[in-house]
Amino acid sequence: MTTPTHLTDTFDVTASLDVEGIRADFPILSRRLADDRPLVYLDSANTSQKPRQVLDVLAEHYSQHNANVARAVHQLGAESTEAFEGARDKVCRFIGAPHRDEVVFAKNSSEALNLVANVLAWSRGRHRVGEGDEVLITEMEHHSNIVPWQLLTERTGARLRWFGLTDEGRLDLSNIDELITERTKVVSLVWVSNMLGTVNPVGEIARRAHEVGALVVVDASQAVPQMPVDVVELGADLVAFTGHKMVGPTGIGVLWGRRDLLEELPPFLGGGEMIETVTMERSTYAPPPAKFEAGTPPIAQAIGLGAAVDYLSSLGMHNVAAHERAITAYALEQLTAIDGLTVLGPTEAVDRGGAISFEIDGIHPHDVSQVLDSLGIAVRAGHHCAKPAHKRFGVQSSTRASGYLYTTQAEIDALVEGLHYTKKFFRVD
């Protein structure tokens, strides 16, 4: 397949990243699947693959340094603690956090968001969400930024409201004055949609929310892996993201929060390490981040996330973002040229992340992904944990292709070829 000529000026993978060199770092990318087909991995919005640099650090931790953190006096304990807290420093720098104590390790974004939703119900301070208060989300949220707020509002008698979406797949901000009011206590929104790919104007919404004294929570699960992030510049109060989508291990996520806010909010889970002192009657709590990290944390995973951050930093997040823009623009161009294919979400690579969800007339997404899988092409099919967003566009499910820093133009070509084959297979040509 030839590159459309009008793209040659803007699209040059090697300009931003040495993709072939990067691919050599990811052992799984040279795997062969059934029928000796090479893997074409286009499911990175679901989870990213991991480079040797991360896998080696995980193995080395377990084989050389394994010990519990923050409580062992022995040498291994000191090494493990240093690596674990070192990972916190790395994450802190990576997201531009002013203080390392603002970086709370959680299991994933879902846990981080649940943490916030729960402690806001339990708070006795000014951020407490109670009866008559309002929580504002959007129709394009992942279930992990819907359900915790439903649970919160159902339990407290608060009201859940949301921004709708335009036909193009952007937030409909036309009624922002009706939605953000004196009753609004929390505005929680996704930065980059995992389904539509939309990049939301978080700064503008945060400014409006802060005018009424509301807290701003951002689900940055698809943003932190793909673009340079400065949490202060972003303007949010709390930011959640997960390690496994940014070449890190599963089981480790991050909640960043303003230090004064984290100090003010009550603890989430109770247990070891989150206390200052415990008597049989009551306990007092450690300062953040320990206050929110009860029990033995995911130590190896946090250290692995630190290695992931090192890896991304060595490439440069501006370069990662430039590559994503280029590959997304190319994919959108190629996919929208397929007859009967409809992209859900913005069709131009402007304020847009790398997830591309689409429908093909007459073929169910499960069947699309099954045929693609037989060709070695891994995509996601279903509702991508964003059922309301699918409903908004009148569909039950979609097929989603999502690339990352290791994705090549040739892989997009393979996807397009695979989709033509799929159409032939189901006789919808």
Added chain:
Amino acid sequence: MDLDALYQEIILDHYKNPHHTGLREPYGAEVHHVNPTCGDELTLRVHIDAAGETPVVQDVSYEAEGCSISQASASVMTDLVIGKSLDEALALHQEFLDLMQGRGQVEPDEDRLEDGIAFAGVAKFPARVKCALLAWMAWKDATAQTLGQDQTTDSAETQESLR
């Protein structure tokens, strides 16, 4: 990977032209089942005529949204069970279940399962077995509800039993 084993012509034919679709009166019970992993949805009604000596599956009507496997399976199922005695239909249900859960090791009986034998290949794709069973589980649920038995399952339990 043998795609043709999964997507047999019979399945694609039923997918393109499903039988007995639409929701009809009368019916004894209506159920709504979903496959939470992919979002496939099915509303299904069962009408059992229990007037005679042996109860008969008088009608099965449905509205479904889903993949080719789940749609074709619903179509084939209605062909098989409508007009059969309840006992016979329940026996077919069990045979189809055995086929689907047999990991490709069960040889289907064409005289009994008719077009249903086309799903033998699906059993080799564990992720798709749920698709093939969605309609059958809904039918069994609706049948149990119609008979007023105490074995009503909800969708979540159905999913559980399919794991």
